[in-house]
Amino acid sequence: MVKLLTYVRSGVCPALCSFVDDSNSFGRSLAKRLGRAIRSNLFEKAKRISAAIPNAKSRKIDRHGPAKWHYYCSAMGPNHPSMKQFLCSTFLLFLFSAHSNAQPQKKDILLGAGVSVYSDHSASDKRVNAQFSPSIGRMVTDLWLVGTTVGFQYYKYLRPDTSNYLLVRTNTPIVGFFARRYFPLAPKLYLNLTGSNDLSLEFYSSKSAPGDSPYQSSEFTADLAFVPGITYFLAPNWSVFAQFGSLRYSFNLIDPSESHFQLSLTANSFGLGVQYFLRKRAK
Numbered sequence: 001m002v003k004l005l006t007y008v009r010s011g012v013c014p015a016l017c018s019f020v021d022d023s024n025s026f027g028r029s030l031a032k033r034l035g036r037a038i039r040s041n042l043f044e045k046a047k048r049i050s051a052a053i054p055n056a057k058s059r060k061i062d063r064h065g066p067a068k069w070h071y072y073c074s075a076m077g078p079n080h081p082s083m084k085q086f087l088c089s090t091f092l093l094f095l096f097s098a099h100s101n102a103q104p105q106k107k108d109i110l111l112g113a114g115v116s117v118y119s120d121h122s123a124s125d126k127r128v129n130a131q132f133s134p135s136i137g138r139m140v141t142d143l144w145l146v147g148t149t150v151g152f153q154y155y156k157y158l159r160p161d162t163s164n165y166l167l168v169r170t171n172t173p174i175v176g177f178f179a180r181r182y183f184p185l186a187p188k189l190y191l192n193l194t195g196s197n198d199l200s201l202e203f204y205s206s207k208s209a210p211g212d213s214p215y216q217s218s219e220f221t222a223d224l225a226f227v228p229g230i231t232y233f234l235a236p237n238w239s240v241f242a243q244f245g246s247l248r249y250s251f252n253l254i255d256p257s258e259s260h261f262q263l264s265l266t267a268n269s270f271g272l273g274v275q276y277f278l279r280k281r282a283k
Contacts, residue, residue, distance in 0.1 A: 102188045102233040103142075105279060110137040110145060114243070114273030125159045131271070133174070139277075145180040149196075165209055172202040176223075188233040192241070198223040220253040237279065243271045 118129040130153070137147020151174040159166040176198030183191040200221050205214040229243035245265045252258040 102236045103184075104139050104145065104182055104190075104277065106139050106142050107280070108139040109278040110135070110139070110147060110275055111278065112136075112241075112273055112275035114241070114271050116243075116269075116271035118270075124161065125157065127157045128155070130154045133271075133273075135178070137178070137180075143182045143184075145182070146178070147180075148175075148177050149198075150175050153200075162210070165207075167207045167210075167214075169205050170202050172200050174198050174200045182231065190231045190233075192229050192231050194225075194227045194229060194243070196223070196225050196227070198225065219255075219258070222251045222253060224249045224251075231275075237277050239275045239277070241273050241275060243269075243273075245269050 113132070113134045115133075116129070116131045118127075120127050131151060133149050133151030135147055135149035137145045139145050153170075153172040153174060155168075155170040155172075157166070157168040176196050178194050178196035180192050180194045183193070185191055200223065202219045202221065203216070204218065205216045207214045225246050225248040227243050227246045229241055231239050231241040233239045246262075246269050248262045248264070250260055250262065
């Protein structure tokens, strides 16, 4: 913040100041916003900004709200040099505040969707794996998220050689619950670890010759998985995330002998997604 005020006083933002000159109503709007900041936890920041303005009127910060600030700003006028510095400082203050809010917060509601697509084609075989997973959750603390997801996974494997033909398809609806812990790495950047408990019903079909009737079966499994990932906040409410690898235990509810552990570090375990955090506006 000290650097921002230094830039303002040294004339680094003349374009912004010239824009402010043309609109007294813009200045009044910023004054009202600063009044709200004074009543909130931004009071000390607002006080430091006022101290950088060399006009005595602008130094009279107290907790009386926007009305008194409106008087001071109107008295200075939009073309007053101190008014220019005041508005530039206030504008940069709110840019800084928006940047600092680009993080998960307790009681935020998450709306998200992830997608994973993997395709591998060679002369001998072809495989495609795709998954779409919308989710909804709630931040129970600033670093813990709990939620639920409903998704769908599609898989296809084809070995086209007629002497060794094989076609396999699976369609799998998935529903599950998850808990996620965020680990701050840098401003707006978080490492996260997700633990999930998913129930999936896999519909399987296969053919060993092009003209054969497909063999069909189904499997009902319960999965316990741990998935690492990384989250980056593009804005206070928007983030993108990537997941890579997983440690999973699949329990087959129809045939328990088919249950197994799986550690996956391949490309088909990589996924991307976007999330929107709904939060209450500060009063």
